[in-house]
Amino acid sequence: MKKRVQISHICVGMYIEELEDRSHNRLDNRQFLITSETELKVVLASKAMSAVINTSKGKDVVEETAPAWNVVRSRFEVELDATFPASELQQARKCIETTRPLIKRVFCDAQRNGTFDFDSAQAVVETIMSDALQCASALIATTKLKEHDEGTFLHCLAVSALMIAFGRSLELEEEMIRDLGLGGPVHDIGKATIPLAILNKPGKLTAAEFALVREHPVRGAALLRGVPGISQTVTGICLYHHEKHDGAGYPFGLKDEAIPLAARIAAICDVYDAMVTDRPYKRGWSQSQAIAMMLDSHGHFDRSLLKRFVSQLVVGGSLR
Numbered sequence: 001m002k003k004r005v006q007i008s009h010i011c012v013g014m015y016i017e018e019l020e021d022r023s024h025n026r027l028d029n030r031q032f033l034i035t036s037e038t039e040l041k042v043v044l045a046s047k048a049m050s051a052v053i054n055t056s057k058g059k060d061v062v063e064e065t066a067p068a069w070n071v072v073r074s075r076f077e078v079e080l081d082a083t084f085p086a087s088e089l090q091q092a093r094k095c096i097e098t099t100r101p102l103i104k105r106v107f108c109d110a111q112r113n114g115t116f117d118f119d120s121a122q123a124v125v126e127t128i129m130s131d132a133l134q135c136a137s138a139l140i141a142t143t144k145l146k147e148h149d150e151g152t153f154l155h156c157l158a159v160s161a162l163m164i165a166f167g168r169s170l171e172l173e174e175e176m177i178r179d180l181g182l183g184g185p186v187h188d189i190g191k192a193t194i195p196l197a198i199l200n201k202p203g204k205l206t207a208a209e210f211a212l213v214r215e216h217p218v219r220g221a222a223l224l225r226g227v228p229g230i231s232q233t234v235t236g237i238c239l240y241h242h243e244k245h246d247g248a249g250y251p252f253g254l255k256d257e258a259i260p261l262a263a264r265i266a267a268i269c270d271v272y273d274a275m276v277t278d279r280p281y282k283r284g285w286s287q288s289q290a291i292a293m294m295l296d297s298h299g300h301f302d303r304s305l306l307k308r309f310v311s312q313l314v315v316g317g318s319l320r
Contacts, residue, residue, distance in 0.1 A: 001055045006286050007048050012040050015058030019048035033058050037078065045082035049288050069280050076145045076278065083320055088138040095131040095139055096157065099124045103153045106185050110192035116223050118230065125181035128160050136165045137318050145278045155273060160184020162269035169312040183237035183266050190220025214250050217242055233262045241266040246299030264302040268309050287314065
C-alpha cells in the first residue's frame with residue numbers, strides 16, 4: 001500500500017516511491033529502499049517536505065506510538081548533520097553553550113531578586129548577533145529539540161535568533177535589530193514572577209491561575225521599567241507580544257497598528273518556535289504544518305508581516 005508521510009517520519013527500511021516538495025510535486029523519479037543511515041541522511045538532506053512510501057515493499061509508519069525520546073534525539077542529530085555544514089553546527093553549539101549561563105542568570109535574578117540583569121541579556125544578544133551572520137539557520141534549527149530543563153533557555157535563544165534574522169531580512173536599522181534580539185531573553189521574563197507550581201502544573205489551570213499567568217506581560221514590563229539602557233521597544237516586546245491583530249489578545253486588547261512593530265514581529269517568532277519545538281512530552285509540528293496553521297489563524301498575526309516571514313525566511317531558505 002502507498003501512503004504519504006512527513007519527511008521527518010522516514011526511517012531505514014522504508015521503500016520510497018516519491019519525494020515531494022511543499023506542493024506535493026515530485027522531486028525525484030527514483031524508487032528505492034532505504035537500507036542504511038547514510039542513505040537516510042541523503043533523503044533527510046533533500047528539499048523534500050513529504051514522501052510517498054510503499055508499505056508492501058518496506059516498513060510502515062507506526063503513527064499510534066510516539067518514538068522514544070532517545071530515538072527522537074538521535075534522529076534529530078542525523079537531520080542536523082545532513083542539513084548543515086559541520087562548521088555551522090559547531091558555531092551554533094558554541095553559541096548555545098556561551099549564552100546558556102547568561103540567560104539562566106537573567107531568569108534567576110528575576111525570580112529570586114525581582115531584578116533584571118541587563119548586562120547578561122546584552123551579552124546574549126551580542127553573541128547571537130555575531131554568530132547569526134554566519135549560522136542563523138543552524139542556530140535556530142539546533143534549538144528545536146528542547147529537553148525538560150532546557151525549554152525556557154532554548155526558547156529564549158531561538159526567539160532572539162529568529163527576531164534578529166527576521167529583522168535583518170526586513171532591512172531594519174541595526175539598533176532596532178539589537179532591540180529585537182533583546183526581545184528573546186525578555187519577552188517572557190514576567191513568568192519568572194509566577195509560582196513554578198502554576199507554570200508546571202500538569203492539569204488544567206483554575207480561572208484564578210490562568211488569570212495570573214496572563215499577567216506575565218505586565219509583570220515583565222514592570223521589571224524592565226527603570227532599568228538603565230532598556231528601550232521602549234524592548235519593554236513593548238515584553239508587554240505586547242500576546243496582543244493579536246484583531247484585538248482578541250491580552251493584556252490590553254490592542255488592534256492592528258496600535259500594536260508596536262517589534263511586538264508584532266515577536267508574536268510571529270514566539271509562536272513559530274513553540275509550534276516546531278520537540279519536547280519529551282510532545283512532538284513538534286513540521287515547518288510546513290506550523291506555517292499552514294499560522295496562515296490559517298486569521299486575526300492572530302499581522303498578515304503582511306507573516307507573509308514576509310514566510311517568503312523571506314521559510315521560502316528563502318533561512319529556516320530549515
